[in-house]
Amino acid sequence: MKNQTKISAVIITLNEEKALPAFLDSLWFAHEIIILDSYSTDNTLAIAKHNEKVKVYQKTFDDFSTQKNAAIRKASHDWIVFFDPDEEITKQLSKEIINTLKDPKAIAYYVNREFHFMGKKIKFSGLQNDKVIRLFNKKYCIYNNNLVHEELQTTGTTATLKNKLPHYTYTTFDNYTAKMHHYSALKARMLYNKGVKPKIYHFFFRPWWRFVNQYFFKLGILDGKRGLILAYVSAFSVFKRYVNLWLLYRNIQ
C-alpha cells in the first residue's frame, strides 16, 4: 500500500441511511470519503460520521451536475471514484481500480453497469451498454451542465474497466417511479430554460417513440414483463416531462 496512488471517494447523498453502511464499507480502498449531503432528514449524517475517513459537507440540491462538481471540489486527491450508493462496488472491481491506478493509461475509466429491476438482472431494454465513468482524474474532468443525466466531460483518453458494476436502483416500485418523476420534472426545467415550447407531437409521438424504441428496437421484449414495465414507465415519464413543461409555461404546479 506504500506507493499506492491516493484516492478520494466522493458521494452525494439524500436520505441514504439504508444503503450507506454497506456502501461505505465497500469504499475501503479510498483514502478519504467526501460526502456532500443535501440535507437528509434520516440517519445519513450519523452513519456517515461513524466512519473516520468520511468528511461530511452539506449543500442544497439544485441539480446533479452542480452538486457533483461541488462535491469533487472538496476532494484532496486527484483521483476520484464517484459511485452512487445504489451501486455495488464488488471486491474484484475495487482490486481492479487499485491495480489500474498503479500505472494509469487513461484519465477516466468507464464501468459497465448491470441494471437490476424487480429482483432480476435486466439484460436488454437499452441497458446492454450502460457505461458510466466512475474513476477519473479530476484535473481533466468536469460534469457538464445537464440537470439530469449529467455526463462527465473529459479532456483525454478514456478506458473501460473489466469488472461489472451491479446497479440496484430498485427498492420499491413507488420509489422507482418517484425517481422517474423527479427526473422528468428536472428535464422539463432544462427544456424550459432552453426556451423549448411543448408541441402536440411531443405529447402524442415522443412517449410512443420511447416505448417502441426501448421495447422493440432495444429488445426490451426479451426482458419479459419487466421489459414491458420498464418501457411503459419510461414512456410515461417522457409524457410527464412535456406535461411538466406545459405547466411551467402557465405557471401552474
Add this chain to the structure above:
Amino acid sequence: MMHKSPTLTVIIPSFNEEGYIQDALKSVAFADEIILIDSFSEDATVALATPHVSKVISREFDNFSNQKNEALKHAKSQWILFLDADERVTQSLEKEIIETLQNPMHSGYKINFPHFYMNRFLYSHSDNVLRLVKREGAYFKGEVHEKLICNGSVGQLKNKMLHYTYKDLHSYITKKESYAWFQAKQQYAKGKRATWLHFWFKPMFRFFKSYIIKGGYKDGIPGLTVAGVNAYGVFQRYVKLSLLHKSME
C-alpha cells in the same frame, strides 16, 4: 326564512383544512345550521371555523362513514347537505337548493362535480354525487368509499359544485399510485393474477375511455393528462398485482 323547523343543515368533515375552510363556510352561509365534524386538526381549522358554525364536534377519525354519521345525529334540520372543505357552493347552486327545498319532489338530490384540474374545470370528467338528502332515513355506509343512502327517490340538481381537488401534478400522480396499491390488494385478495393481456389492453382501454368516450380531448392538455395518468394508474395496478404475487413492494 319562513319555516317553523330549520330547513337545511350543512355538515363539513375536516382535518387540517385551514387553507380552505373559510371559503367553504362562506359559500354555505345561507344554511340554517352548519356542523363541523373535525378529526382533531393540528392547524387553525377549528379556530377559523368556530365563529361561523353552529356546532363543532371533535371526533377521532376511524372512517368517513362513521364520522359523518356521528354528525348526522346532531343535525336539527329536515335536509342535510354534505360538503367537503375544498368544495364551494356557487350562488346559482345556492339558489337552486333553496328553491328545490321549498317544494321537494325527492328525498335526495345528486350534484354534479366537474373535475378541477390544472387551474380549470374539465367538463369531460365529472361525477354526479348524492349530497343533499332528507335527514330522516339518511346514513353513510362503506368503510373506504363511503356511500350516502337516502330513503326514497333521488333527483338531480342542474348547477355544479366547485371542487378544488388539484394541488399539483406530482400529488395527483402519487395519489393514483397509492390507489393502485389499494386496487391491486383487492384483486390479490380475490386470487387474481396479472396477465400479459392486462398489461397490454387495460391501460389502453382506459386511455381510450377517458380521452375519446368521455370527451377528454375537448379539454386540451389537461384532458390528455387525465387520460394519460388514468391509464398509467391502471398499468400500475397490474404491476403492483404481480409484485404482490412475488411478495415484493
